[in-house]
Amino acid sequence: MIENLPVAVIGAGPVGLAAAAHLLERGLEPMIFEAGGTPGAAIEQWRHIRLFSPWRFNVDAAAVRLLQPTGWESPRPTALPYGGELIDSYLVPLASTPQIAATLHTESRVLAVTRQGKDKTHGGDREATPFVVRVDHRGGDVRDHIVSAVIDASGTWSTRNPLGTSGLPAIGEAGAGHRISSPLPDVMGRDRAAFAGRRVLVVGAGHSAANTLINLSELAKDEPDTRILWAVRGASASKVYGGGDADGLPARGQLGARLRRLVDAGKIKLHTGFGISSLFDAERGLTVTAGDGRALVTDVVVPCTGFRPNLEMLRELRLSLDPAVEAPTELGPLIDPEFHSCGTVPPHGAKVLAHPEKGFYIVGMKSYGRAPTFLLATGYEQVRSVAAALAGDQVAADTVHLELPETGVCSSDAATSCDVPATETKEVAEGGCCSAPEPVLIGIPTGLAHGRSGV
Secondary structure (H helix, E strand, O other): OOOOOOEEEEOOOHHHHHHHHHHHHOOOOEEEEOOOOOOOHHHHOOOOOEOOOOHHHOOOHHHHHHHHHHOOOOOOOOOOOEHHHHHHHHHHHHHHOHHHHOOEEOOEEEEEEEEOOEOOOOOOOHHHOOEEEEEEEOOOEEEEEEEOEEEEOOOOOOOEOOOOOOOOOOEOOHHHHHHEOOOOOOOOOOOHHHHOOOEEEEEOOOHHHHHHHHHHHHHHHHOOOOEEEEEOOOOOOHHHHOOHHHOOOHHHHHHHHHHHHHHHOOOEEEEOOOOEEEEEEEOOEEEEEEOOOOEEEEOEEEEOOOEOOOOHHHOOOOOOEOOOOOOEOOOHHHHOOOOOOOOOOOOOOHHHHEOOOOOEEEOHHHHHOOOOOOOHHHHHHHHHHHHHHHOOOHHHHHOOOOOOOOOOOOOOOOOOOOOOOEOOOOOEEOOOOOOOOOOEEOOOEOOOOOHHHOO
């Protein structure tokens, strides 16, 4: 690694801040760029959502060591945090430590990463050439930062999959943006006014869709004019319903059964085989048309279609990506959701995450590309290994391990993600996707289990 220059960390979420903590322990200087105004800005969008994985899997060891001298009180390890608690009780205190605060740049969006004086076609002496990170600070102050290495922990929240089929936006989707909500709206709280008494179309056959539909049904009890539509590409919604009473995961089965009852009772109008081809906005509402000509009219669309990595800012780097999931080439086969859940993904570090561009790593959720199986604990082990590699400690970098509970932290359904949130309901069950030694509120993981699993 090039000496006497900082290491750029893109993103101040849990994994990005953990990367900074590990770099500091290794005597390296991080320079953290966060596009949002606060640490964990993406999580702020779903602060009302409760995770299934307990606190002990959601904090990083190096981060805790940085926090302890400040008098920080660790949350109860078995408690299940809300997104807001993850921010308020962990990320904000971590970002406020003098060591992190001195290196954190908020409202600083990375526009591009390249090598100084070299585009991706120039190979001569490339490894000895510093990186350039071009950053838009606070909306207009664009500057280039010279760094020795780059850790991209920017996540995937800002790049959702489109509503259209074939991986493309539906015709008219761009112009209908004001009718499309965030992927995890707080329909019972912050975003209530946008949904109460309106026609709402939920698109997707993943777990975000299931939770949003159930929350909308609760809203409709108070706001009876609320109309709930649900569109899936598949021929049925059986995968979302799960196994009911026979489901291996009681929480998933009970929530799926509840959703099925709502559909059977006519509270939710299900439209199967509905691959969206176009959207047309007019005064009477948004007309959403399927490829077979069927059309639905709605006031707002909830896009539960999953996420994908933003690779545009990395165009001038030499990357090696899996052709299917857009993860680092060696990682792709290990996480392909057709074959793996997060409980079956082996621990991995710098060696697996490496690209032809020496000194550059994609970590965290973004490292999983389009796969939905990422776990925060996996990201923490990734950055521990990467920091060791950048510090020249190859033995520590190659010695990867990950301690998970004996029962696993994932559903056996490969299209499931654990650390991304699970909506709380009023009922209680013995277990859930990410089991804890205390009762787990019924819910199924949300936010990422979409895409091929069946929009």
